[in-house]
Amino acid sequence: MAxxxxxxxxxRSDWETLRHAAETLEALGIPYEVRVVSAHRTPDLMAEYAKTAEERGIQVIIAGAGGAAHLPGMTAAHTALPVLGVPVESRALKGLDSLLSIVQMPAGVPVGTLAIGKAGAVNAALLAASILGLKHPEILKRLKAYRKAQTEAVLAHPDPREE
Ligand code: RP5
Incomplete structure (x- = not known):
């Protein structure tokens, strides 16, 4: 499926974080593509990717980056598709640099910013599922089942000392 x-x-070093988004998309049966696209190392590719995403059938973009993380914002500047930004934990500043770079978009071009690291990557995929669920009922159904299973897993093990 497209x-x-x-x-x-x-x-490529961001994959260790963004693979959690990929795994969550797979768990929800959402078709996706993965690319390394750098705002500063491959700026032309980034612009091309963002400008052509909609006509290629992409409906949500998840963009992860670390440090002076321009990728989500610059991608959003080139497309009206929803862009979800995942701040990757940096060595020097533990991802606070990534978070602030992504979240502090000036008014006019939004990026939906998630938490730093794995939690943000997983939640970006879940939020993408919510957005896609508005017009893909089968995705909404799988998202609801995922949430239900999560709730049941917590309720099934109320004692934290249990193995
Ligand atoms: C950013 O710089 C990437 O998103 C990555 O998080 C960070 C470091 O990149 P590498 O030096 O590991 O390639 O562009």
Whole structure:
């Protein structure tokens, strides 16, 4: 099936974080593509990717980057598709640099910013599922089942000392 989500990241080194988004999309049966697209190392590719995503059938873009993380914002500047930004934990500043770079978009071009690291990557995929669920009932159904299973897993093990 043609990809509905474009999962992009600034470097191969971001995969360790963004793979959690990929795994969550897979768990929800959402077709996606993965690309390394750097805002500063491959700026032309980034613009081309963002400008052509909609006509290729992509409906949501998840963009992860670390440090001076321009990728989500610059991608959003080139497309009206929803862009979800995942701040990757950086070595020097533990991802606070990534978070602030992504979240502090000036008014006019939004990026939906998630938490730093794995939690943000998983939640970006879940939020993409919510957005896609508005017009893909089968995705909404799988998202609801995922949430139900999560709730049941917590309720089934109320004692934290249990193995
Ligand atoms: C950003 O710089 C990437 O998103 C990555 O998080 C960070 C470091 O990249 P590498 O030096 O590991 O390629 O562009």
């Amino acid at each position: 990809p509905l989500v474009g999962l992009i990241m600034g470097s």
